[in-house]
Amino acid sequence: MTRDVRVHVALPGEEVPAGELAFETNAGGALISTTFRYTEAWLRHPACYALCPELPLVTGSRRSTGPRLLPGAISDTGPDRWGRTLLFDAARRAARAGGAAMPSFTDADYVVLADDRTRLGNLRYVDPATGAHLAPPEDDLPTLVDLPDLVAAARAATAHEPVDDAALRLLVAGGTTLGGARPKTSVRTPQGGLALAKLPAADDRWDVQAWEAVVLQLARDAGITVPGFALHRVGPEASVLVLDRFDRAATGRVGYLSAHSLLEQRPDEVVSYVDLVEAMGDVAQDAPAQRAELARRVAFVLAVNDVDDHMRNHGLLRGTRGWRLAPMFDVNPWPREWPEQSTPVAAGGSRTRRDVTELVDSAGAFGLTSDVVRGIVHEVDEVVRAWPRVATSYGIEDPEGGVVATAFRVTAP
Ligand SMILES: Nc1ncnc2c1ncn2[C@@H]1O[C@H](COP(=O)(O)OP(=O)(O)O)[C@@H](O)[C@H]1O
Ligand SMILES: [Mg+2]
Missing domain, CATH: 3.30.200 (Phosphorylase Kinase; domain 1)
Structure with a gap:
């Protein structure tokens, strides 16, 4: 079975029909391929851009099969575990109440079932049969x-x-x-x-x-x-x-691409910050500034021991001339005594005991000298030193007595 969905891109002041998606499922209901083609209207638009590296700006259709069944730009707009659980629970209750069979959803279903009003980035989905946006909101948003x-x-x-x-x-x-x-x-x-x-x-x-x-x-x-x-x-x-929400501006919706999609990361593939900075160099607007900002973020991630720094926790926003880093998000301190696999600074680098010397050694990849990186690390460390005072100001009692305290280790190289 195939389900067709149109993809619109919201640009400041206009919404452009940009592509056509076809999701193919097998007899058991599993998603087996996604086919995408850009519209002529998008390819001719003065502000057109490739939605993700898997969807280069060319005519004709591209079929995704294998481990990355949804092109990154599409998959970024869908929910993960939390949103999926909510959608499934609501559908299950509705099915029970109506005496219908239990629902079963593919990754593609979750993308189009999620609420259009709050969807991440600037893609909107349209039902070709009705011309309606998917999925229309049912209730007012909470306040x-x-x-x-x-x-x-x-x-x-x-x-x-x-x-x-x-x-x-x-x-x-x-x-x-x-x-x-x-x-x-x-x-x-x-x-x-x-x-x-x-x-x-x-x-x-x-x-x-x-x-x-x-x-x-x-x-x-x-x-x-x-x-x-x-x-x-x-x-x-x-x-x-x-x-x-950094993907909403006075001019409307802002395009978003996760680092996971930029890197076309496959399940279980380990990528490093050096991989990210190199991939960003190809698409970033004002690449030198973006690279230096990323180096500062890596120094910070190491200083607060944020171990949940996988590539869906880094992302890019669409600017007028390319992509730039989205504001930093989902950065959390984690006790050092509980090692976790995290993003290595460079290929083959440590995933459980990362060290700022790895960042200094990778300075060239960030377009910086090792002295500049040392300076960045020093600046970050000086700020992070103030963590107990900042924690107290956010109402955390006895911050130095709790286990989170061990997250903050500040060592300048
Ligand atoms: N301020 C924000 N504006 C827009 N989107 C955001 C913002 N913060 C996070 N997101 C998006 O929402 C997703 C989930 O947020 P995140 O903070 O990573 O939650 P979790 O702690 O559950 O992983 C992120 O992967 C990112 O795509
Ligand atoms: Mg997250």
Whole structure:
């Protein structure tokens, strides 16, 4: 069976029909290929660009099979574990209530089922039969007033406790589009903009959102671009991190590409920061500045021991002349005594005990001298040293007494 979907790109002031997708499933309902072709309208548009490296700007169709069944630009717009769970749960309940068979969704189904209003980036999907955008919103987005109810609903959902229909509707209204595994939802800000609210999970061992705020503050102080953010205390143990959506601007939606898609990363393939900086060099607008910013981010990731720094936690935004790094996001301190596999600085580098000397040794790949990289590391370290004071300012009690304290080791080379 084949399902056809049109792809529109939202550019400032216009929405351009840019491509046609065909998702092919086998008799068992599994996705077996995706075919994509650009429209002539897109190929002739003065602002056209390749949506991802797998979809170069050429006429004719390209069929994706094998390990990367969805081209990166398409897969980036779909939900990951959290959003998929919500979509599946809502569909399962509807099927039960209507006496229908249990639903079964492919990766492609999840992409088009997720809410159009909050979808990441500037792609919009259109049903060729009706001309309608997929998927139209059903409920109003939550607002900051709903944060306590969202916290309670996310806690119940992540504890596998019963979530009533009203709570599920609240989570589903804004929660189905963005990737990641942790509970989250898009919310409407008092000014009418879009924000992302990161919520607590039932089995959190510390106040994850508060520590993420601490680290974002430190990153900003270290000269790294971060989204606008605010920490909302909802109860003594519960806080919500509300981040401005960086893929929405006054001019509308902004294109997004994950580093995972830029690198065409295959499942289980290990890529390094040097791989990323090299791939960025080919497509970045103002590449030297982007490379230096990435070097600073790597120095920071090492200083706060962010081990969840896989390539879906790095991304690019579409500028007028190319791609530039999206503000840094999902950076979290992790105790050093619990080693985790993370992104190596360079190919073959350590994944559990990364060291800034690896960054200094890779300076050339970032277009910098080792002295400049040493300077960056020093600046970052000086800022990160202030972590206990910043943690206290975000309401974390006795930050130096908890296990997270071991994340912050500051050593200048
Ligand atoms: N401020 C933001 N604006 C727009 N999109 C964002 C923002 N922060 C994160 N995202 C997108 O949402 C996804 C999930 O967010 P993330 O913070 O990584 O959540 P998780 O902790 O569950 O991994 C990211 O991979 C990124 O694509
Ligand atoms: Mg993430």
